[in-house]
Amino acid sequence: MRSAEGARSSRADQADQRRAELLDAARRVVLERGLASTRVSDIAKATNVSGGLIHYHFATKDDLITAMLRATSESEVRRLREIIAGPGTAIQRLDRVLRFYIPNSRSDQSWILWLDAWALGVREPHVREILLELEGGWIEILTEVISEGMKAGEFTCDDPQGAAERLDGMLDGLVVRYTLHSGAMSRRRLLEHARIAAAREVGVERSTFPA
Amino acid sequence: MRSAEGARSSRADQADQRRAELLDAARRVVLERGLASTRVSDIAKATNVSGGLIHYHFATKDDLITAMLRATSESEVRRLREIIAGPGTAIQRLDRVLRFYIPNSRSDQSWILWLDAWALGVREPHVREILLELEGGWIEILTEVISEGMKAGEFTCDDPQGAAERLDGMLDGLVVRYTLHSGAMSRRRLLEHARIAAAREVGVERSTFPA
DNA sequence: ACGATCCCTGACTGGTGACCCAGTCAAATA
DNA sequence: TATTTGACTGGGTCACCAGTCAGGGATCGT
Numbered sequence: 331m332r333s334a335e336g337a338r339s340s341r342a343d344q345a346d347q348r349r350a351e352l353l354d355a356a357r358r359v360v361l362e363r364g365l366a367s368t369r370v371s372d373i374a375k376a377t378n379v380s381g382g383l384i385h386y387h388f389a390t391k392d393d394l395i396t397a398m399l400r401a402t403s404e405s406e407v408r409r410l411r412e413i414i415a416g417p418g419t420a421i422q423r424l425d426r427v428l429r430f431y432i433p434n435s436r437s438d439q440s441w442i443l444w445l446d447a448w449a450l451g452v453r454e455p456h457v458r459e460i461l462l463e464l465e466g467g468w469i470e471i472l473t474e475v476i477s478e479g480m481k482a483g484e485f486t487c488d489d490p491q492g493a494a495e496r497l498d499g500m501l502d503g504l505v506v507r508y509t510l511h512s513g514a515m516s517r518r519r520l521l522e523h524a525r526i527a528a529a530r531e532v533g534v535e536r537s538t539f540p541a
Numbered sequence: 542m543r544s545a546e547g548a549r550s551s552r553a554d555q556a557d558q559r560r561a562e563l564l565d566a567a568r569r570v571v572l573e574r575g576l577a578s579t580r581v582s583d584i585a586k587a588t589n590v591s592g593g594l595i596h597y598h599f600a601t602k603d604d605l606i607t608a609m610l611r612a613t614s615e616s617e618v619r620r621l622r623e624i625i626a627g628p629g630t631a632i633q634r635l636d637r638v639l640r641f642y643i644p645n646s647r648s649d650q651s652w653i654l655w656l657d658a659w660a661l662g663v664r665e666p667h668v669r670e671i672l673l674e675l676e677g678g679w680i681e682i683l684t685e686v687i688s689e690g691m692k693a694g695e696f697t698c699d700d701p702q703g704a705a706e707r708l709d710g711m712l713d714g715l716v717v718r719y720t721l722h723s724g725a726m727s728r729r730r731l732l733e734h735a736r737i738a739a740a741r742e743v744g745v746e747r748s749t750f751p752a
Numbered sequence: 753a754c755g756a757t758c759c760c761t762g763a764c765t766g767g768t769g770a771c772c773c774a775g776t777c778a779a780a781t782a
Numbered sequence: 783t784a785t786t787t788g789a790c791t792g793g794g795t796c797a798c799c800a801g802t803c804a805g806g807g808a809t810c811g812t
Contacts, residue, residue, distance in 0.1 A: 380791045449660040503713030511673045591761045
């Protein structure tokens, strides 16, 4: 049965919570130290837990990393969906997507994680699959926003899917540049590039975007 | 002095040649196995050379990898310069650049190398510097081609540098997608995206590009 | 000729890190 | 209460790998 206090943690809940905690710590550690120099013991330390416990919950280090990437990707797509679900005109919602795409600062970046994941994904099909879903999510959402803008008469575009792919690609590439060489590409300039390209793709003037 | 046969190898030449050979083997091995699972001994094996020799020519593994990345980057920029130095109209030369950017097949990709390098560059300033020069080279060359096209009256563009940055970013991002998920993005489609975006940036019709 | 210098070998070492396992303790179950 | 199950500890093991080092043979300068 349950312990006395209703919805409180059964042992299964406890294990789930611990697993989530470990995934969270893994993400923090990998962001800070990079995938290549992340040790299982680092993640244990960050959770104040013995090294053995990690292997109790996750058979191998790869399992842990993969699960962490999957969880992060899913949460990112979820947040993105919330963002476009909000109110506003199509152009406003498109702008919100662009701004969500672009990291706020060099330290904010969950982007560092995806750079590691791209390199890993070249060799690991599981990781590749996660990345495909993540990028597919972005493209899908961009496509939706553009299509709805067309229906509302705000946008003109003869290939929303293609436009979304181009926009997503450009943002990926520019964010890499911004992440690695923030000196050569400011956040402001990056956002400006994004708005110029997006405006062209959906057939509106760049000045249509909010200030 | 020299040995009898004119341009033949002095000891210094021999050492240089060996170093070049090691850099080349390093590149091949890293492309094949990935940076993370490349061992110094793998590179030694690929060169039919003892493990110790690597450390005779390169103090540390990091030195070797960094030198290899630098050499690869420089050679890439050099080849790119040759490509735009050739004859043709601006649109033809621009198209050559785009096609050089895009890998011919999933196995061709020196791109796999840059994915590893991006992840590494997040932590290693030396690597970051190399990447900055490489990407800077691409942008510079794109800017040149666009500017010359404007002088020739072929192109219209009010910010060649910005256009080059956007184009370079888009290509980076799309190539990542193509490299990781060749199923979701064919080479043909990638090239089509590149031409559409490039045509818009320089103010010509997409049909202006050669078939 | 002959010592100095260089390229190169291959066995060795020291450190490290993923994973294992025997045992502890508390909570769940009977 | 007695027994079982599950979460957790921490020390141990085993494999791996970057970098070292003593020596060997070739080639240089003199």
